[in-house]
Amino acid sequence: MAIIYKAVPKKNPQNLAQPVKYYPQVITTGAADLRELAGEISQMSTVSSTDTVAVVEALLSVIPTTLGSSRIVRLGDFGTFSLSVSGEGAATPEEVSSQHIQKLSVNFRPGKVFLEALNKVPFKKTGQ
Numbered sequence: 001m002a003i004i005y006k007a008v009p010k011k012n013p014q015n016l017a018q019p020v021k022y023y024p025q026v027i028t029t030g031a032a033d034l035r036e037l038a039g040e041i042s043q044m045s046t047v048s049s050t051d052t053v054a055v056v057e058a059l060l061s062v063i064p065t066t067l068g069s070s071r072i073v074r075l076g077d078f079g080t081f082s083l084s085v086s087g088e089g090a091a092t093p094e095e096v097s098s099q100h101i102q103k104l105s106v107n108f109r110p111g112k113v114f115l116e117a118l119n120k121v122p123f124k125k126t127g128q
Contacts, residue, residue, distance in 0.1 A: 002124035004029060027126055067106065077113035081106060 007022040038052035047055075063081060066073050073081040087102040110118070 002122045004124050004126050006126050075111070077111040079108055079110040079114055081108055083107070 004027045005024045006027055008025040009020045009022055011020055012018045034053055034056060035049070038049040038056070041047065041052045042049040063073050067081060067083050070083075075081075084105050084107055085101045085103065086105070087100040090096045090100060
């Protein structure tokens with residue numbers, strides 16, 4: 001297991017006359033769906049893959065409902081979900097309304113154990 005990356009050329013948008021610099025960019029090699037993850041979890045626990053899918057499906061229902069109540073969802077070492085919005089400004093606080101909200105975003109901040117596990121994964125450069 002390794003995080004695959006490649007070098008990508010980028011210009012400085014603030015000064016196009018500067019030479020191109022190369023930056024690392026993560027390359028994805030596919031996706032894992034819910035059934036695959038549930039199967040892996042069932043191999044390392046006493047919980048069946050069907051039960052695992054049921055729990056994740058329940059989380060899919062409960063997390064948005066909890067966030068929609070203006071609450072933060074803390075899942076221990078896994079991480080924290082919260083909401084943020086961006087939008088148009090108004091001249092006074094009284095003028096601000098939901099009409100000014102242009103985008104709702106879900107923020108995920110990984111927990112300490114989650115980050116530690118990711119930080120142990122090596123990187124592998126590809127020639128693409």
